[in-house]
Amino acid sequence: MTASGYTRAPYPPGVLEHFFRPRGAGRLGSGPNILEARVGERRLGAELLLTVEVQGNRAVRAAFSAYGCPYLIAAASDLVEHVAGRTQDELGHWKWRAQAERLEIPTERFNRLLLVEDALTACLAQWRARGPDPRSRPAGS
Amino acid sequence: MNGGDELYFDYAATTPVDPAVAARMATCLADRTLQGNASSIGHRAGRRARALVEEARLQIGAAIAADARGIVFTSGATEADNLAVIGAARFNAHRGRHLVSAKTEHKAVLDALAVLTREGFEVTLLKPALDGLVDPVQVAQALRPDTVLVSLMHVNNEIGVVQDIAAVGRICRERNVLLHVDAAQSVGKLPVDVRAMSADLVSFSAHKAYGPKGVGLLWVRPEPRLGVEPLLRGGGQENGLRSGTLATHQIVGMAEAFIVARRELERDVAAARDLAQRLLAGLAALGGVELNGHPDQRVPGIVNVTVHGVEGESLRLALDGIALSSGSACASSSPEASYVLRGLGRTDALAESSLRFSLGRYTTAAEVDAALAIAARGIERLRALAPA
Numbered sequence: 001m002t003a004s005g006y007t008r009a010p011y012p013p014g015v016l017e018h019f020f021r022p023r024g025a026g027r028l029g030s031g032p033n034i035l036e037a038r039v040g041e042r043r044l045g046a047e048l049l050l051t052v053e054v055q056g057n058r059a060v061r062a063a064f065s066a067y068g069c070p071y072l073i074a075a076a077s078d079l080v081e082h083v084a085g086r087t088q089d090e091l092g093h094w095k096w097r098a099q100a101e102r103l104e105i106p107t108e109r110f111n112r113l114l115l116v117e118d119a120l121t122a123c124l125a126q127w128r129a130r131g132p133d134p135r136s137r138p139a140g141s
Numbered sequence: 142m143n144g145g146d147e148l149y150f151d152y153a154a155t156t157p158v159d160p161a162v163a164a165r166m167a168t169c170l171a172d173r174t175l176q177g178n179a180s181s182i183g184h185r186a187g188r189r190a191r192a193l194v195e196e197a198r199l200q201i202g203a204a205i206a207a208d209a210r211g212i213v214f215t216s217g218a219t220e221a222d223n224l225a226v227i228g229a230a231r232f233n234a235h236r237g238r239h240l241v242s243a244k245t246e247h248k249a250v251l252d253a254l255a256v257l258t259r260e261g262f263e264v265t266l267l268k269p270a271l272d273g274l275v276d277p278v279q280v281a282q283a284l285r286p287d288t289v290l291v292s293l294m295h296v297n298n299e300i301g302v303v304q305d306i307a308a309v310g311r312i313c314r315e316r317n318v319l320l321h322v323d324a325a326q327s328v329g330k331l332p333v334d335v336r337a338m339s340a341d342l343v344s345f346s347a348h349k350a351y352g353p354k355g356v357g358l359l360w361v362r363p364e365p366r367l368g369v370e371p372l373l374r375g376g377g378q379e380n381g382l383r384s385g386t387l388a389t390h391q392i393v394g395m396a397e398a399f400i401v402a403r404r405e406l407e408r409d410v411a412a413a414r415d416l417a418q419r420l421l422a423g424l425a426a427l428g429g430v431e432l433n434g435h436p437d438q439r440v441p442g443i444v445n446v447t448v449h450g451v452e453g454e455s456l457r458l459a460l461d462g463i464a465l466s467s468g469s470a471c472a473s474s475s476p477e478a479s480y481v482l483r484g485l486g487r488t489d490a491l492a493e494s495s496l497r498f499s500l501g502r503y504t505t506a507a508e509v510d511a512a513l514a515i516a517a518r519g520i521e522r523l524r525a526l527a528p529a
Contacts, residue, residue, distance in 0.1 A: 011458065019455070019458060022526065025525075025526055027528075027529075038528065042527075042528075043490070045452060045490060046452075047527070047528055048528070049528035065526060065527060065528040065529070066526055066527065066528070067451075067452055067526075067527040067528060068452050068455065069452060069454040069455055070454060070455050070458045073455060073526065
């Protein structure tokens with residue numbers, strides 16, 4: 001770190017951006033099109049609630065609530081931004097490592113990304129468990 | 142003092158240098174005739190420097206109500222603590238090898254004790270009550286026939302509580318046990334009276350009291366003279382207790398700082414009390430904010446609070462713009478939650494979501510209000526972000 005580096009908060013720019021301006025902060029209301037997953041435990045220092053609204057085979061929007069370090073908040077916010085407009089298959093290919101690189105998250109904080117992945121995986125499992133959306137089925141099937 | 146537009150609330154870590162101190166030091170540094178070696182008293186340049194050092198010694202002695210003959214100048218309170226604990230224990234080991242201190246002492250004392258443990262000394266670390274105070278009765282009960290030294294801090298650097306040193310001093314005198322007091326945080330925050338402490342060794346720092354960094358002192362009881370084994374060897378300065386060329390400009394700076402601290406004590410304390418009350422009231426209004434340490438037996442300028450319902454690291458980042466210390470050590474040099482707060486029964490998580498605001502001579506009400514605004518915005522935002 002350069003001497004001038006000590007005058008800045010020790011977080012990557014992407015993390016600071018999401019931490020101070022989180023996307024989709026909050027919780028989507030319950031409903032038939034809402035997926036919801038709660039992962040982590042507050043007593044252990046990290047808890048994440050992810051809600052995703054889906055229509056057919058596509059996620060419309062998402063929101064999150066988080067208790068945890070800046071990396072968790074940033075990663076959750078980044079995921080929420082990523083989710084909107086993606087199909088189930090596209091979200092199934094979401095990779096926490098790519099997010100880690102994009103946000104410059106240090107290795108010792110990768111466990112926060114695994115928590116975010118757990119939340120997305122749980123939502124996807126709910127989505128798949130619903131079966132194909134009637135609107136996406138071929139006519140007559 | 143602030144870093145650009147940052148609000149400075151870290152006076153317990155270090156204070157800005159008082160202008161009078163800077164002026165006196167600058168004079169010392171600018172005048173070549175004052176820059177001789179204070180140990181070289183064979184010529185006028187050395188004697189001039191020596192005169193400045195000895196004048197400063199007397200001024201400091203008067204400021205802390207101590208026999209000036211006992212003052213040993215050091216590089217700071219850390220060195221003074223090390224010299225006191227290690228030096229006194231080693232020199233007096235023939236009297237016993239048991240030491241008593243508290244879990245909430247500064248690392249300069251605890252790590253010095255750890256050195257002695259490896260040399261075969263036994264250490265009893267007292268656990269303070271949940272308010273941070275050590276009951277003198279605890280000290281009395283911990284003493285053994287082979288106890289040689291008790292080390293207890295006057296003002297705790299993290300939570301600001303003030304220990305009843307005079308009572309502990311009386312107990313130690315009755316039991317013929319040496320007492321070391323770490324008073325690094327005391328000058329300028331409350332009246333300092335070394336004689337009333339009944340202590341044998343007392344550590345001080347200059348930079349906690351608007352003096353320069355890099356200088357402090359250990360007061361060593363001169364009458365009857367207390368034996369202390371030096372840590373540094375060489376030129377034999379300071380009666381052989383601390384070899385090394387005396388830093389004349391630093392020493393006169395410390396003297397000026399202690400003079401100003403004594404002169405301004407009432408005003409500084411009253412101002413700190415008003416500002417601390419304003420700060421604490423504003424924080425309390427947020428709800429879920431708890432003061433750490435005894436509510437009354439404390440110095441006013443250190444306000445340590447635990448903020449419930451927020452995670453510690455995010456709390457610190459959310460309060461970016463305020464220079465303060467936290468109960469975690471991501472921002473300091475130690476990788477764990479504050480051992481002082483854990484010693485008071487706080488969990489790691491609560492210790493990490495604790496903040497130490499420390500204010501001082503140059504803090505203004507406007508700065509307190511600005512810090513409160515940042516704190517309120519950050520804390521409310523994080524609480525709103527947390528899952529219900």
